[in-house]
Amino acid sequence: MKTLSVLFLLVGVLVVCVAAQSAPASQDTTVSQSNPSNAAAAAEKPAPLPSFSSPVVPPKKAEAAKPPDEDPEAVATFRKRVDEVNVIFTVTDKHGHFIKDLKKDDIRVLDDHKPPSSVVQFRTETDLPLRVGLLIDASNSIRDRFRFEQEAAMYFLSQIVRPRSDEAFVLGFDTTAEITQDFTDNTEKLAHGVRMLRPGGGTAMYDAVYYACRDKLMKARATGPVRRAIILVSDGEDNQSRVTLGETIEMAQRAEVILYAISTNLSNTKMRGDKKMEEMAVATGGRIFFPFKIEDVSNAFAEIQDELRSQYAVAYKPADFQADGRYRTIEIGADNKKYRVRARKGYYAPTQ
Numbered sequence: 001m002k003t004l005s006v007l008f009l010l011v012g013v014l015v016v017c018v019a020a021q022s023a024p025a026s027q028d029t030t031v032s033q034s035n036p037s038n039a040a041a042a043a044e045k046p047a048p049l050p051s052f053s054s055p056v057v058p059p060k061k062a063e064a065a066k067p068p069d070e071d072p073e074a075v076a077t078f079r080k081r082v083d084e085v086n087v088i089f090t091v092t093d094k095h096g097h098f099i100k101d102l103k104k105d106d107i108r109v110l111d112d113h114k115p116p117s118s119v120v121q122f123r124t125e126t127d128l129p130l131r132v133g134l135l136i137d138a139s140n141s142i143r144d145r146f147r148f149e150q151e152a153a154m155y156f157l158s159q160i161v162r163p164r165s166d167e168a169f170v171l172g173f174d175t176t177a178e179i180t181q182d183f184t185d186n187t188e189k190l191a192h193g194v195r196m197l198r199p200g201g202g203t204a205m206y207d208a209v210y211y212a213c214r215d216k217l218m219k220a221r222a223t224g225p226v227r228r229a230i231i232l233v234s235d236g237e238d239n240q241s242r243v244t245l246g247e248t249i250e251m252a253q254r255a256e257v258i259l260y261a262i263s264t265n266l267s268n269t270k271m272r273g274d275k276k277m278e279e280m281a282v283a284t285g286g287r288i289f290f291p292f293k294i295e296d297v298s299n300a301f302a303e304i305q306d307e308l309r310s311q312y313a314v315a316y317k318p319a320d321f322q323a324d325g326r327y328r329t330i331e332i333g334a335d336n337k338k339y340r341v342r343a344r345k346g347y348y349a350p351t352q
Helices: 002-043 140-160 187-195 205-217 245-254 272-284 296-308
Strands: 085-092 107-111 118-125 130-137 167-173 177-184 227-234 257-263 311-317 327-334 340-343 346-348
Touching: 085 327, 107 311, 130 140, 130 187, 130 205, 140 167, 140 187, 140 227, 140 296, 167 187, 167 205, 177 187, 177 205, 205 227, 205 245, 205 257, 227 272, 227 296, 245 257, 245 272, 245 346, 257 272, 257 296, 327 340
Parallel strands: 130 167, 130 227, 227 257
Antiparallel strands: 085 311, 085 340, 107 327, 118 311, 167 177, 327 346
């Protein structure tokens, strides 16, 4: 009996010792579990939204790392970058008439001053679906001719937008940009969007073009290749924008947008604003129109319509290509020296 009592006493002492040793370990475990939770919460905090003049691609949301066995798709996901450049261009003779029968061997392409390693595709583009942004200056500076421009714009949209193929949107801008009709193939809705515009305020033209490229045309939905274009009706006298002319051109080139400008300056003198719009148009492969009188605005719209249906497309693989985000120049010329070629002046290489 005495022996049994001693045995029970020893067992009790052993239990107390084990409990005392395990208490700190339990406390440490609680702390180590709270730290990953805090780290995950911090990692999942959204990155700040990009400002208006931020790069095209916003910063990605941070994610907590997962072990490979918890993410079965991690091993099965593959990404492939295709180093291929697509360019829409226009060819005219010295009188401005469109040349529509060129073949691949009739043109020469230089990418970053070097011939491409291969030309993947060359084709005429008369029926490529359009994604068009009609940007109308609604500032005080064009108030006296605003009504006629509205009528000409509505007629243009009714003629160029084909149901179930093309889509357009209407954006008016003064101090700020306002979309009065989003992408649609309904010409009645587009006409209503034009009628809703009212002149007044300053002019933030660069902001309007930048926004139309980044937030509308770059994200335009399509099941296949499309032609993206902006029709800008303005006097070009920007006095309110937050982005610069250079940033605007860069965004248009990234979005692969062709810009056509119709000057509302009827002074028969090329003003500063005209030169800025011309710079944007030339850099993107478009052109600017200078109507001598207000009635010529309709003719400018008609010429743009003809050009959008009379273009070529070439796809090629650049030589010595590097995915470094650098700007690369594009030069396209025709063997016939009497022909004039208009195309965007360059592009930005993707980044790895």
